[in-house]
Amino acid sequence: MPQRLYTYPPLLRGRLLQRYKRFFADIELDSGETITAHCPNTGPMTGVCQMGNLVYVSKSDNPKRKLAYTWELIEVTDNEPTWVGVNTGLPNRVVQALLEQRCLPVLGDYGEVQREVPYGENSRIDFRLTGDRPIYVEVKNTTWTAGRLALFPDTVTTRGQKHLRELTAILLEARAVMLYFINRGDCTAFAPGDSADPTYGQLLRTGIAAGLEVYPCQFQISPEGIDFLGVAPLQL
DNA sequence: TATGCGACACTAATAATCGC
DNA sequence: GCGATTATTAGTGTCGCATA
Numbered sequence: 001m002p003q004r005l006y007t008y009p010p011l012l013r014g015r016l017l018q019r020y021k022r023f024f025a026d027i028e029l030d031s032g033e034t035i036t037a038h039c040p041n042t043g044p045m046t047g048v049c050q051m052g053n054l055v056y057v058s059k060s061d062n063p064k065r066k067l068a069y070t071w072e073l074i075e076v077t078d079n080e081p082t083w084v085g086v087n088t089g090l091p092n093r094v095v096q097a098l099l100e101q102r103c104l105p106v107l108g109d110y111g112e113v114q115r116e117v118p119y120g121e122n123s124r125i126d127f128r129l130t131g132d133r134p135i136y137v138e139v140k141n142t143t144w145t146a147g148r149l150a151l152f153p154d155t156v157t158t159r160g161q162k163h164l165r166e167l168t169a170i171l172l173e174a175r176a177v178m179l180y181f182i183n184r185g186d187c188t189a190f191a192p193g194d195s196a197d198p199t200y201g202q203l204l205r206t207g208i209a210a211g212l213e214v215y216p217c218q219f220q221i222s223p224e225g226i227d228f229l230g231v232a233p234l235q236l
Numbered sequence: 237t238a239t240g241c242g243a244c245a246c247t248a249a250t251a252a253t254c255g256c
Numbered sequence: 257g258c259g260a261t262t263a264t265t266a267g268t269g270t271c272g273c274a275t276a
Contacts, residue, residue, distance in 0.1 A: 024245090038245060041269090067245075088268070089247060115249090239276080245268105252263070 002220055002227035005097045006090060011056040011072060011223050019049055025071045027055055037069035040087045041143075048076050048084045048143045048184075055086075056223050073223060078186070083221040084143050085183035091141040092126055094219070094226050095179060099127060099137070103228055106215065107177070110135055125167075135175040138163050143183045144193060149235065150182045150216065151193035153200055161200055168207040178204070180216040182232060190216030191235040205236060 014029040025039045037057045056073040073083050085091075092115075098104065099113045110129035129135040140160065142152035153160055167176040180190055192201035208214060218229040 040246070070246090237276100239274105241272105241274085243271090243273105247267090248265100249267105250263100250265075252261100254259105254261075256258090256260105 002229055003103060004225050004227050005094045006226040008223060008225055009058050011058055013056055016051055016053050016055045016074060018051060027057060035069050036067060037071040038067040039071050040089055048074055050076065073221065078145060079148060080186060082184050082186040085221045088141050091181040092139055095139050095181065098228060107135060133175055135177060136167060136170055137177045137179055138167055139179050139181055141181045141183055145187055148186060148188045150187040150190045152180055153193050153197050161203055164203040164207050168210050168212055171211045177213045177215060182216055182218045183221060185220035187218060187232060189233045189235050
């Protein structure tokens with residue numbers, strides 16, 4: 001039974017006209033109005049940034065923002081029509097709810113869920129779960145797929161490599177978890193994106209051999225909200 | 237040609253300031 | 257001293273310009 005972990009505010013539907021300068025997306029709303037929305041995903045959005053596709057945006061009443069609209073979702077048709085989450089700020093919020101509601105039995109018992117805890121060399125872990133043996137959880141958002149296989153990363157990521165090295169190093173004193181947030185519901189498994197960043201894939205495999213735990217978490221995305229579907233198999 | 241760095245918009249956390 | 261408000265900083269990934 002899918003578990004609702006996030007409910008979107010009322011969204012407006014439209015079609016993507018263009019995405020440019022990393023942060024901007026021109027969108028024609030169903031009302032006929034053309035708006036410029038903030039694109040919160042600064043990555044290449046490989047395979048999901050398709051002009052003309054249906055999208056949803058939210059509207060902020062924050063007077064300090066230059067762009068009132070935020071691009072939240074896009075529909076892709078690689079497999080069956082599927083909504084893909086664009087807002088990279090949401091995965092961490094959703095994972096926080098996931099951890100606080102104890103939706104991942106594989107993590108076992110833990111106490112407090114701490115956010116943005118300093119560790120390693122000037123890094124911060126997304127979540128630290130307290131207990132006799134603390135659990136460090138790093139969250140990575142992914143929308144890139146090959147068929148029904150979710151992949152991460154979709155570009156060379158030196159930051160991601162650094163995170164893997166530091167997580168592997170911390171295994172001496174704690175459990176370390178890579179939690180891949182599969183931001184679409186049409187995938188059945190997860191694998192490292194070796195074609196985009198072979199070094200990352202190598203580091204991930206080395207980390208797993210050393211005890212790093214990897215949980216690709218699958219979510220069903222819809223204009224209503226985000227539901228947790230479960231942990232997808234890992235293909236190495 | 238290769239490398240380094242700032243800019244871009246926004247969020248969230250932290251620090252500093254102010255008034256009571 | 258406390259709470260509320262404001263300011264600052266880090267982080268996110270890529271582009272484009274300046275420099276070596």
